[in-house]
Amino acid sequence: MGYSGLFWRWGNREFAAGISNRACADGVPYTLDQAYPFVRNAIVVLGFPDILFQPEDAYTKILDRLTATQADVVLGLFPTEQFDKAGMVEFDANGRVLQIIEKPEQTDLKYMWAIAAWSSRFTKFLHEYLRENRQPSSRELPIGDVIQVAIDRGYVIQSEVFPNGSYLDIGTPDSLKQAVQMLTR
Numbered sequence: 001m002g003y004s005g006l007f008w009r010w011g012n013r014e015f016a017a018g019i020s021n022r023a024c025a026d027g028v029p030y031t032l033d034q035a036y037p038f039v040r041n042a043i044v045v046l047g048f049p050d051i052l053f054q055p056e057d058a059y060t061k062i063l064d065r066l067t068a069t070q071a072d073v074v075l076g077l078f079p080t081e082q083f084d085k086a087g088m089v090e091f092d093a094n095g096r097v098l099q100i101i102e103k104p105e106q107t108d109l110k111y112m113w114a115i116a117a118w119s120s121r122f123t124k125f126l127h128e129y130l131r132e133n134r135q136p137s138s139r140e141l142p143i144g145d146v147i148q149v150a151i152d153r154g155y156v157i158q159s160e161v162f163p164n165g166s167y168l169d170i171g172t173p174d175s176l177k178q179a180v181q182m183l184t185r
Contacts, residue, residue, distance in 0.1 A: 027141035029130055036127045044123055046116045046143075050171035052179060053078060053114050055162060062117045062160045065095075071158035072122040073097075073147060076115035078167040085169065086112030087144035089159060097157035100144040113144070113159075114167045125150055 032046070043066065045059055053076075055061075062074045075097060080086055088109040090099040101107060126146060151157050170176045 028143045029126060029141055029146050032143070033127055033130050036123065039120075040123055040127070041120050042123075043120070044118050046118075048114070051114050051167055051169050053162075053167040054165050058115060058160075058162060058165065059117070061162075062115060065158055065160045066117045066119065069095075069156070069158045071119070072125075072150065072155040073116060073118040073157045075100075075113035075147075075157065075159050076165075077111040077159050077161045078114050078165045079110055079163060080112045080167070083107045083109065083112070086114075087142065089113050091159045091161075095159045095161070097147075097151060097159050099151065100148045102142045102144050111159075111161060112167075116143075116147075122150060122155065125153075125155065 032044075043063070045063065047059075058076050062076045065071070066074045075089060077089055077091070080088075084103055084105060086103065088101045088104055088107050089097055089111050090101070090109055091097050091111070100113070101109065129146060129149060147157060168175060168179055168182075170179045
C-alpha cells in the first residue's frame with residue numbers, strides 16, 4: 001500500500017521504522033497512516049529517503065529521549081540556513097517544541113527537523129486526525145502541520161538538537177550531485 005518498513009523488538013518493546021516509498025498526492029501523513037494496522041501499538045521512527053544526515057547515532061539519541069521524557073514525539077533537529085525549504089522548529093531551553101513552521105519566507109529560527117520518533121499515543125492521534133479532517137486540498141499536508149496540531153492540543157513534543165549535525169536533502173539534481181561529490185572524496 002505504498003509503505004515499506006522495518007519492524008523489530010528490543011527487549012519487551014516493539015518498534016517500527018518506515019519510509020513512504022511512493023508519492024501520495026495528499027501528503028506524507030496519509031502515506032504513514034497506511035501502516036496504522038501494523039504500527040498502532042509500536043514506537044515509530046521516521047526518516048525521509050532523500051535526506052542524508054549526521055550523526056550516525058541520531059536515531060538512538062531520539063529514541064533515548066523519547067523514553068527518558070515520555071514525550072509523544074521527539075524531533076531530531078539540525079542547523080540550517082535553508083529555512084524556506086524545511087520545517088523550522090522553535091523550542092525552549094528544556095527541548096520542548098513550541099512551534100513548527102513549514103517553509104517560512106523569513107525566520108530567525110536556526111533549526112529544522114529531519115527525523116522523528118513517536119509513541120503509539122501520537123500514532124493514534126495521527127490516525128484519528130486524518131480520519132476526522134480528510135478534505136480535498138490542492139496543497140499537500142506536511143507531517144509537520146499535523147505535529148503542530150498535536151502541540152496545539154497539548155501533546156508533548158520534545159527535541160533532540162544536533163548542533164554539530166548536518167543534513168543534506170538530495171531531492172534535487174544539484175544536491176544529489178553535491179552528495180555524490182561528498183561521498184566519493
